[in-house]
Amino acid sequence: MRGHRSEANVSGKLFGNGERRRAEDRRVRRTRRLLREALVALILEKGYDKVTVQDVLDRADLGRATFYAHFRDKDDLLVSGFEELQESLREHLARVARPSRADVDPSGGGIGLAGALFDHAGQQRRLYRVLMGRRGGAAVFKHARGQFTVLVREHLEEAVANRQAAPPVPLEVTVQYVVSAFLGLLTWWLDSDPPYTGEQMGRMFEQLVIPGVRAGLGPRL
Amino acid sequence: MRGHRSEANVSGKLFGNGERRRAEDRRVRRTRRLLREALVALILEKGYDKVTVQDVLDRADLGRATFYAHFRDKDDLLVSGFEELQESLREHLARVARPSRADVDPSGGGIGLAGALFDHAGQQRRLYRVLMGRRGGAAVFKHARGQFTVLVREHLEEAVANRQAAPPVPLEVTVQYVVSAFLGLLTWWLDSDPPYTGEQMGRMFEQLVIPGVRAGLGPRL
DNA sequence: GTAAAAGCGAACAGACTGTTCGGAAATTCT
DNA sequence: AGAATTTCCGAACAGTCTGTTCGCTTTTAC
Numbered sequence: 001m002r003g004h005r006s007e008a009n010v011s012g013k014l015f016g017n018g019e020r021r022r023a024e025d026r027r028v029r030r031t032r033r034l035l036r037e038a039l040v041a042l043i044l045e046k047g048y049d050k051v052t053v054q055d056v057l058d059r060a061d062l063g064r065a066t067f068y069a070h071f072r073d074k075d076d077l078l079v080s081g082f083e084e085l086q087e088s089l090r091e092h093l094a095r096v097a098r099p100s101r102a103d104v105d106p107s108g109g110g111i112g113l114a115g116a117l118f119d120h121a122g123q124q125r126r127l128y129r130v131l132m133g134r135r136g137g138a139a140v141f142k143h144a145r146g147q148f149t150v151l152v153r154e155h156l157e158e159a160v161a162n163r164q165a166a167p168p169v170p171l172e173v174t175v176q177y178v179v180s181a182f183l184g185l186l187t188w189w190l191d192s193d194p195p196y197t198g199e200q201m202g203r204m205f206e207q208l209v210i211p212g213v214r215a216g217l218g219p220r221l
Numbered sequence: 222m223r224g225h226r227s228e229a230n231v232s233g234k235l236f237g238n239g240e241r242r243r244a245e246d247r248r249v250r251r252t253r254r255l256l257r258e259a260l261v262a263l264i265l266e267k268g269y270d271k272v273t274v275q276d277v278l279d280r281a282d283l284g285r286a287t288f289y290a291h292f293r294d295k296d297d298l299l300v301s302g303f304e305e306l307q308e309s310l311r312e313h314l315a316r317v318a319r320p321s322r323a324d325v326d327p328s329g330g331g332i333g334l335a336g337a338l339f340d341h342a343g344q345q346r347r348l349y350r351v352l353m354g355r356r357g358g359a360a361v362f363k364h365a366r367g368q369f370t371v372l373v374r375e376h377l378e379e380a381v382a383n384r385q386a387a388p389p390v391p392l393e394v395t396v397q398y399v400v401s402a403f404l405g406l407l408t409w410w411l412d413s414d415p416p417y418t419g420e421q422m423g424r425m426f427e428q429l430v431i432p433g434v435r436a437g438l439g440p441r442l
Numbered sequence: 443g444t445a446a447a448a449g450c451g452a453a454c455a456g457a458c459t460g461t462t463c464g465g466a467a468a469t470t471c472t
Numbered sequence: 473a474g475a476a477t478t479t480c481c482g483a484a485c486a487g488t489c490t491g492t493t494c495g496c497t498t499t500t501a502c
Binding site for chain 4: 025027028031062063064065066069
């Protein structure tokens with residue numbers, strides 16, 4: 001019952017004995033799992049804002065002190081779920097997505113980056129809905145948006161790296177455009193549950209957004 | 222001290238005596254103005270979520286009971302500011318925007334719809350930041366998004382009214398795309414304060430988004 | 443000037459937060 | 473299996489915020 005999540009795994013890659021990625025005390029795993037499950041269920045029922053720590057406690061059937069032994073507050077608990085998802089996404093992308101610049105130049109072998117993301121979201125729909133949907137917590141959404149913005153910015157910077165003229169639209173504006181369009185379509189898809197597959201959403205996203213990106217970045221060299 | 226805002230102005234277009242839009246009790250005006258000003262200032266300082274009714278009361282220097290005589294809760298107060306802004310926007314649009322379909326066919330006399338919106342936001346920057354920016358309240362943002370979605374949907378439905386073939390991308394997807402891109406650029410512009418005028422932002426928005434809309438709606442007839 | 447409306451301020455019950463404690467229970471290590 | 477450690481429990485706590493009530497005072501409209 002030492003500290004909070006922030007302290008966990010400080011040791012990095014070194015572990016005490018033979019077993020890699022040493023499992024924590026079973027009670028700890030159990031408690032955290034129960035808390036996360038309770039939170040997710042409650043968010044889907046009432047929306048993040050209306051869920052209190054008290055609700056989570058009651059649902060998970062755990063003591064108050066126990067919660068604060070593991071998480072600083074409600075946000076902290078939600079973020080822990082987000083980090084888990086991030087790991088899963090990383091693996092998914094490595095498996096299905098085309099190597100690079102997929103969102104600017106959709107001609108490679110795998111599906112595009114956007115498609116891969118929609119795909120992953122479709123598989124983990126429940127969790128995505130909680131983290132990214134309208135019922136979810138704004139804090140995590142902002143966090144995710146930030147990460148995603150960095151990703152897109154890198155892609156587009158690479159795309160205009162060796163041009164001479166400045167693009168017709170400032171790069172940052174185009175970045176914001178892409179991110180907004182993507183997240184907007186994603187959350188709409190998650191929340192209103194239309195009959196399109198993740199792959200279809202990815203294709204539609206590309207049809208809509210890529211022409212604008214081309215226009216924003218300027219003539220290809 | 223009867224009821225809340227919801228009851229106000231029920232009479233619609235009929236007023237008791239000669240004066241149109243009869244002014245309310247001066248104390249009422251004063252109180253509401255003080256509350257709104259306090260809320261706006263506090264949101265810009267701390268962000269909507271962290272502002273409590275108590276804060277607003279202290280800042281406005283009003284009694285607790287007085288607040289609840291006018292507004293149901295914090296959200297209600299914020300929404301009242303939103304409605305005020307909406308009125309102002311309506312007038313602004315009537316004055317500067319091109320008549321219709323401005324976002325699909327940017328060739329008319331005035332500036333485009335998007336440009337007009339950016340323009341208005343630039344003039345009322347402070348209030349817009351509070352209502353639409355990241356520090357603002359999610360509830361109002363959702364509300365605004367809803368209204369704006371209806372507007373865009375109508376425009377696009379009109380644009381595809383007499384086609385025979387279905388568009389390559391379902392209309393609703395295109396609608397969500399346009400709304401997301403617009404609101405994304407708007408909030409970014411409001412929050413991070415880049416050196417572009419509202420008119421410039423409107424033009425950039427059109428450069429980025431219109432190609433996608435054309436692709437999404439399909440070949441023009 | 444009078445009557446009606448609005449503001450005041452104090453007090454209230456209810457909910458939630460985040461922290462503390464010692465004792466009870468589970469788990470790990472040997 | 474037994475000892476040492478870690479975690480959980482549960483109750484209680486001070487503190488904050490909400491939304492409502494009440495009788496009294498002030499301001500306003502007519």
